[in-house]
Structures are given as C-alpha cells and as structure tokens.
Amino acid sequence: MSKKVTIGLVQMSMEHHPAGNLEYAIEMVAKAADKGAQIVCLPELFQSPYFCQKKDDKSAFDLAEPIPGPATKALSEAAKKHKIVLVGGSIFEKTKEGTYYNTTPVFDTDGSLLGTYRKTHIPEDILYHEKQYFSPGDTGIKVFKTKYGKICPLICYDQWFPEAARLATLQGAEILIYPTAIGVIDSAVEENITGDWEQMWRNVMLGHAAANNVYVCGLNRVGTEGAITFWGGSFIAAPSSEVLAKAGNKEEIILAVCDLDRVKAIQEAWMFLKNRRPEVYDGLTKH
Numbered sequence: 001m002s003k004k005v006t007i008g009l010v011q012m013s014m015e016h017h018p019a020g021n022l023e024y025a026i027e028m029v030a031k032a033a034d035k036g037a038q039i040v041c042l043p044e045l046f047q048s049p050y051f052c053q054k055k056d057d058k059s060a061f062d063l064a065e066p067i068p069g070p071a072t073k074a075l076s077e078a079a080k081k082h083k084i085v086l087v088g089g090s091i092f093e094k095t096k097e098g099t100y101y102n103t104t105p106v107f108d109t110d111g112s113l114l115g116t117y118r119k120t121h122i123p124e125d126i127l128y129h130e131k132q133y134f135s136p137g138d139t140g141i142k143v144f145k146t147k148y149g150k151i152c153p154l155i156c157y158d159q160w161f162p163e164a165a166r167l168a169t170l171q172g173a174e175i176l177i178y179p180t181a182i183g184v185i186d187s188a189v190e191e192n193i194t195g196d197w198e199q200m201w202r203n204v205m206l207g208h209a210a211a212n213n214v215y216v217c218g219l220n221r222v223g224t225e226g227a228i229t230f231w232g233g234s235f236i237a238a239p240s241s242e243v244l245a246k247a248g249n250k251e252e253i254i255l256a257v258c259d260l261d262r263v264k265a266i267q268e269a270w271m272f273l274k275n276r277r278p279e280v281y282d283g284l285t286k287h
Contacts, residue, residue: 003260005148008037011234011247011254013223018047018063022071026078032253033082038148042089043221044156044179045102047071053226055129064094067116072105080111085146089179090119090155102134104153104179106144114144119155120164127185127228141167149174149260156180163284165208169273174263175215178205182220183230198231210241213266215258222249239266
C-alpha cells in the first residue's frame with residue numbers, strides 16, 4: 001500500500017471576531033480538502049489577532065476556552081465531514097483548574113480528538129509576551145498515530161529547540177508540523193540587531209528536516225497586527241530538507257504530496273539516528 005499523502009497548510013489572517021475567525025478557518029479547511037489535502041493544518045492561535053503583543057491585556061483571557069469546547073467541536077465536525085486529519089493550529093486553552101495553555105488539538109478522519117499537545121517552550125520577548133498568558137506545556141512531546149501518518153505538532157517557539165524535533169523523531173514521527181505566529185517587528189519598536197528573522201525561522205526548521213530525515217511543515221499567519229507584520233512564508237519540506245511547497249505573504253493554501261516511505265529510507269541511508277551517542281549527551285540536561 002502506498003504511503004503517499006497530501007498535506008495542506010492554511011495560511012490566513014485574523015480579525016477581531018473569534019467566531020468569525022473560526023468560521024473562516026473552517027471554510028479554508030474545506031477548500032484545502034477540496035484541493036485534495038488529506039492532512040490539513042491551521043496557524044497558531046488562529047481564532048484571534050496575536051494578543052501577546054501586550055504585556056498585561058486582561059481582556060485576552062476572555063478568549064480562552066476549554067478542550068473539548070466550542071472550537072474543538074467545530075474542528076472535529078470539519079475533520080469528519082471532509083474525512084481528513086486536522087491539526088487544529090493552536091487554541092488558547094483554559095483548564096478546569098484555571099490554568100492557561102497554548103494547545104494544539106489533533107483530529108483523525110472520523111472526527112475523533114486523538115489528543116492535545118501543549119506548547120513546551122514559552123517566549124518572553126518584546127511584543128511576544130507569552131509568559132504573561134501561557135503556562136509551560138505539561139504534555140511532553142507527543143506523536144499522534146493518524147490514518148495518514150505519524151504526526152508530531154510543535155508550536156512556534158518550539159521550533160528553535162532541536163531537542164523537541166529529535167524526541168519526536170525518536171518516537172517515530174514522520175511529519176513535524178509547526179503552527180506559528182511570527183513576523184517582523186516595526187523598526188520604530190526594535191532595532192534590527194537580530195538578523196533576518198524569516199530566514200532564521202525557515203532555516204532552523206529545514207535543519208530539523210535534514211538532521212532527522214522527516215517531513216517538516218512550517219505554518220504562519222499573514223497581515224499586520226499592531227507593530228508586527230506576519231510574513232507568511234509557510235512551507236512543506238521533505239526529509240532531505242528540500243522545500244516542496246512555499247507560500248508568499250498573502251492568504252494562501254499550499255499543498256504537497258509526501259511519500260512517507262521516504263522517511264525510513266532516508267533515515268537508513270544517512271544513519272543519523274543509528275549513529276547517535278546518547279551516553280555522551282548527559283550535559284544536555286545538566287546545564
């Protein structure tokens with residue numbers, strides 16, 4: 001049986017109406033499915049503008065909701081209707097205990113919620129004040145076995161940590177999917193001392209594809225919100241790090257056919273996993 005699967009990434013902009021954003025996201029999911037996508041992914045925090053630009057926006061907590069909840073119900077119905085695997089971007093989750101997380105739900109083709117992943121690494125930087133809103137994730141790195149492959153969702157800032165990508169690969173992930181919300185900060189707010197953000201954003205994820213020989217999807221939003229211009233640039237990369245599809249800076253759905261048999265074949269050819277030396281890596285957790 002062929003292990004070829006078509007991945008679709010929904011690159012979209014967000015308005016100030018959560019219900020409208022959710023409805024629009026569902027429409028974009030339908031369009032991706034109509035184009036042949038079997039796995040579809042939405043961006044990080046797709047139900048609202050990126051509220052973490054403000055350090056103390058108490059009203060932002062009104063956006064949080066439980067899982068299961070209204071958003072996951074709508075996403076579940078969409079996955080079932082279109083018979084797709086749906087990686088639901090990320091949702092501002094509020095637990096029964098009153099803890100808040102940045103959380104990705106994953107649905108199989110029958111609409112079942114396979115589980116959730118809570119963002120592990122939380123940034124605190126100029127206009128990215130996420131520590132004011134989200135607790136560090138407590139799920140660990142999770143791989144979901146879906147009808148169309150073994151998928152590990154990781155969220156935005158997680159992309160900068162190779163440990164997360166490697167742990168996912170060691171658990172058998174064939175596809176790493178990074179829903180993100182990242183853009184260029186207005187030069188009036190921050191001097192350009194950190195290099196080309198978009199190039200770094202793409203290159204680090206391409207490095208994960210090359211070092212782990214897995215498919216990697218980077219998914220971003222578009223549009224200007226406050227002092228951040230989100231550049232889009234969503235892409236799908238092969239286990240060789242070849243870019244199979246790439247979006248521009250406007251709303252777009254990109255697709256790529258991915259042969260999951262290539263994952264094991266390339267891993268066996270390069271032998272990066274086989275030639276690891278775990279016995280000398282203790283320092284990774286001691287410093």
